[in-house]
Amino acid sequence: MSARPNLPDGLVIVVxxxxxxxxxxxxxxxxxxxxxxxxxxxxxxPEFPKELEAVHDxxxxxxxxHDVETVPTLVRVVDGxxxxxxxxxxxxxxxxITGIGDLGADLPPMRPGCGSLSVDPDRIDELRVRFEGGRLxxxxxxxxxxxxxxxxxxxxxxxxxxxxxxxxxxxxxAMLDGTTRAADDVVASVPPDLVDVTVEKVAIAAVxxxxxxxxxxxxxxxxxxxxxxxxxxxxxxxxxMPVGPVIVCSGPGTVAIGMNSGVNALxxxxxxxxxxxxxVQLVVRNVGxxxxxxxxxxxxxxxxxxxxxxxxxxxxxxxxxAESRGAPAGANAITVFAGEGPRCIVDQLSREPESLARxxxxxLRTLHHPKLVLAFDVILVMGPEHARVFADxxxxxxxxxxxxxxxxxxxGAELVRGAGGIAEGLPEQFADATLPKFRPGGxxxxxxxxxxxxxxxxxxxxxxxxxxxxxxxxxxGT
Amino acid sequence: xxxxxxxxxxxxxGVFVASSEFVQAAEAQSTSLGFASIARVFTPHxxxxxxxxxxxxxAEAAYTQVVAALTST
Amino acid sequence: xxxxxxxxxxxxxxxxxxxxxxxPETIAGLRVGLxxxxxxxxxxxxxxxxxxxxxxxxxxxxxxxxTFTKPAPVDLRHEIATxxxxxxxxxxx
Numbered sequence: 148m149s150a151r152p153n154l155p156d157g158l159v160i161v162v163x164x165x166x167x168x169x170x171x172x173x174x175x176x177x178x179x180x181x182x183x184x185x186x187x188x189x190x191x192x193p194e195f196p197k198e199l200e201a202v203h204d205x206x207x208x209x210x211x212x213h214d215v216e217t218v219p220t221l222v223r224v225v226d227g228x229x230x231x232x233x234x235x236x237x238x239x240x241x242x243x244i245t246g247i248g249d250l251g252a253d254l255p256p257m258r259p260g261c262g263s264l265s266v267d268p269d270r271i272d273e274l275r276v277r278f279e280g281g282r283l284x285x286x287x288x289x290x291x292x293x294x295x296x297x298x299x300x301x302x303x304x305x306x307x308x309x310x311x312x313x314x315x316x317x318x319x320x321a322m323l324d325g326t327t328r329a330a331d332d333v334v335a336s337v338p339p340d341l342v343d344v345t346v347e348k349v350a351i352a353a354v355x356x357x358x359x360x361x362x363x364x365x366x367x368x369x370x371x372x373x374x375x376x377x378x379x380x381x382x383x384x385x386x387x388m389p390v391g392p393v394i395v396c397s398g399p400g401t402v403a404i405g406m407n408s409g410v411n412a413l414x415x416x417x418x419x420x421x422x423x424x425x426x427v428q429l430v431v432r433n434v435g436x437x438x439x440x441x442x443x444x445x446x447x448x449x450x451x452x453x454x455x456x457x458x459x460x461x462x463x464x465x466x467x468x469a470e471s472r473g474a475p476a477g478a479n480a481i482t483v484f485a486g487e488g489p490r491c492i493v494d495q496l497s498r499e500p501e502s503l504a505r506x507x508x509x510x511l512r513t514l515h516h517p518k519l520v521l522a523f524d525v526i527l528v529m530g531p532e533h534a535r536v537f538a539d540x541x542x543x544x545x546x547x548x549x550x551x552x553x554x555x556x557x558x559g560a561e562l563v564r565g566a567g568g569i570a571e572g573l574p575e576q577f578a579d580a581t582l583p584k585f586r587p588g589g590x591x592x593x594x595x596x597x598x599x600x601x602x603x604x605x606x607x608x609x610x611x612x613x614x615x616x617x618x619x620x621x622x623x624g625t
Numbered sequence: 626x627x628x629x630x631x632x633x634x635x636x637x638x639g640v641f642v643a644s645s646e647f648v649q650a651a652e653a654q655s656t657s658l659g660f661a662s663i664a665r666v667f668t669p670h671x672x673x674x675x676x677x678x679x680x681x682x683x684a685e686a687a688y689t690q691v692v693a694a695l696t697s698t
Numbered sequence: 699x700x701x702x703x704x705x706x707x708x709x710x711x712x713x714x715x716x717x718x719x720x721x722p723e724t725i726a727g728l729r730v731g732l733x734x735x736x737x738x739x740x741x742x743x744x745x746x747x748x749x750x751x752x753x754x755x756x757x758x759x760x761x762x763x764x765t766f767t768k769p770a771p772v773d774l775r776h777e778i779a780t781x782x783x784x785x786x787x788x789x790x791x
Contacts, residue, residue, distance in 0.1 A: 286706040291659030342709035351707045433707040635779040638719045640758040643790035672791040684746035695784045697721040
C-alpha cells in the first residue's frame with residue numbers, strides 16, 4: 148500500500164490530457180509559475196502539458212490521497228497544509244487564488260472540469276485495494292490453484308450450508324464504505340467463544356452473506372444487540388429449543404435500503420431482509436464459534452436460523468415496535484428477539500375488534516403449550532387487514548395489548564400438571580390462581596405483511612427474563 | 626491424492642502410497658489442493674518390473690511409515 | 699496462475715491451513731480400508747500390507763477403483779467412509 152504523499156507548498160494543479168478544460172487552461176501555466184512556486188500533476192499523459200514540466204501521477208496516489216474528484220483542480224498549499232482549492236475553470240476563483248488579476252482574460256468566465264481518473268468507476272475498486280488495503284488487518288488466506296472459489300468456502304467450514312460470496316479485499320473494502328466507523332473498531336464480544344469482532348470482521352461476514360454496503364450499519368447494530376448480556380446469545384445457541392435471533396427493523400431507513408415489510412415479508416426473495424439476518428448468523432458462527440453440533444444443540448432448529456429479519460410497516464396504526472420500546476419517533480432501529488419460526492393465525496370473519504382480540508388471544512394461548520404461562524414472550528406480527536379492524540375502531544397499541552391481556556387471564560385449574568389428563572403443566576400450588584399467559588410487556592406487537600389476507604403471525608420466544616433471553620432494541624448507527 | 630483428500634473431509638484419516646517418482650508431484654498437487662499436510666508414504670521406484678517377492682519387500686519396508694501416518698502413537 | 703486471496707472470516711484462533719484429521723491411537727481393532735488404484739503390481743503390494751495389518755489386529759477390507767485416471771466414484775468413497783475407520787490408497791507410480 149502506498150503512503151499519503153504530501154503536496155508541495157505553493158500552488159498545485161492536477162490535470163489530465165484527455166480533459167478539454169485542462170487543455171484550455173494549459174497555456175496559463177507558465178505565467179502562474181512565474182508568480183510563485185507551482186507544481187503540476189498530470190494523471191494520464193506524462194508529456195502533457197507541453198507548456199510546463201509536470202509530475203506524472205502515474206499510480207494516482209496524489210490524486211487519491213488528496214481527494215481530487217475533478218480536473219483541473221487548483222490547490223493552494225501553505226506549510227504542507229491545504230489552504231483552499233477550486234475545481235474546474237472559474238476565472239474569478241483562479242484569479243483570486245493565484246493572485247494574478249488578469250489571468251485567462253481571453254477565456255470564458257467558467258468552464259466545468261472533467262472526472263478525475265482517481266474516481267473513474269472502472270478503476271476505483273483497484274485503487275481502493277492499492278491505497279486502502281493496508282487498513283485491513285484480517286489474515287489473508289490464499290486459495291489453492293485448483294480450488295474452486297465457492298467450494299473453498301465450503302471446504303473451510305465457513306458457510307451456513309448455502310454458498311457464500313468469497314470475501315476478497317476488494318469486496319470487503321467496498322463494504323466498509325457503507326459505514327463511517329473505522330475498520331478496526333471493536334463492535335462486540337461474540338459468544339460462545341467471546342471473541343472480539345471488529346467492523347472489518349463484520350464487513351467480511353456481510354460480504355459473504357451477500358449484503359450491499361448500505362446494509363452494514365444495520366448488521367453492526369444487530370451484532371451489538373445480539374452480544375449483550377440481556378439477549379444472552381450463548382443461551383440462545385446452547386438451548387435445545389428451536390430459537391435464533393429474529394430481527395425486526397424499523398424506521399425510514401428500512402425503506403431506503405429496500406427492505407420488505409409487505410407481501411411475503413417473512414419469506415424469501417428480498418435481498419436486504421435475507422442478507423442482514425444471514426450476516427449476523429455468519430458472525431456468530433465464524434467469529435463466535437457457535438455452530439450446530441458444537442454449542443448449538445437445538446433439537447429441531449428452524450429455517451429462520453439461516454436468516455430471520457424483516458421490516459415493520461412504516462405507517463402502522465400502532466406506531467413501530469421500536470418506538471414502543473423507547474426508540475425516538477422516526478428513528479432507524481432494530482429489535483432482536485430470541486424466536487422460533489412463525490405460526491399463522493387465521494381469522495377471516497371477525498369484523499369487530501373484540502372478536503378479533505379474542506381470536507388472537509385464543510391462538511396466543513397455545514404458544515409452546517396451552518398449559519405453559521409467563522415463561523415465554525412472543526412477537527405478534529399483525530397483518531395489515533387485521534390491524535385495520537382495530538384501527539377502524541380507534542384502538543391504539545395500548546388498547547390492543549390491554550384487551551389481549553384481559554383475554555389471556557387463565558384459570559390455574561386448567562394449567563396444573565395432570566389437568567386435562569396431561570402431565571405437562573404448572574405445579575399443583577397454582578390450581579386456585581389466575582395467571583396471565585404473558586408477563587407484562589411479553590407481547591411485542593409489530594405490523595407487517597401484505598395488504599390482502601386476514602392473517603397474523605406469532606413468533607414464539609425462548610425462555611424470558613434474566614435466565615433466558617430478553618429482547619433488545621437499539622438505534623441504528625452509521 | 627484427491628481420494629484421500631475427499632475421504633479426510635468425510636472423516637476418514639487416510640494416507641496414499643506412491644513410488645519415489647511422485648515426490649515432487651505430490652508436493653505440488655497437495656499444495657494446489659489446499660492440503661499441504663496430506664499424509665503420504667513413498668516406495669522405491671520402479672514398480673512395474675518388480676517380482677512379487679520384491680513387491681512384498683516394498684510393502685514390508687513401507688509398513689511402519691504407513692501405520693505411523695494413520696495412528697497417533 | 700495469479701494468486702487469489704480472501705480475508706479470513708473467523709476469529710483467527712486457529713491455523714489457516716487445512717489440517718489432518720486426528721488419528722486413532724493404535725491400529726489394533728481398527729477397520730482399515732485398502733483402496734487399490736488399479737495400476738499393475740499394486741495388488742501384490744496391498745496383499746502383503748493386508749496380511750501385516752491383520753497380524754497387528756486390524757480388520758481389513760479391500761476396495762478397487764475402476765481406473766487410476768480419475769478420482770474414485772462417489773459411491774465408492776461413500777462406501778469406504780461408512781465402512782472404514784482409516785484408509786490406505788496405493789500404489790501410484
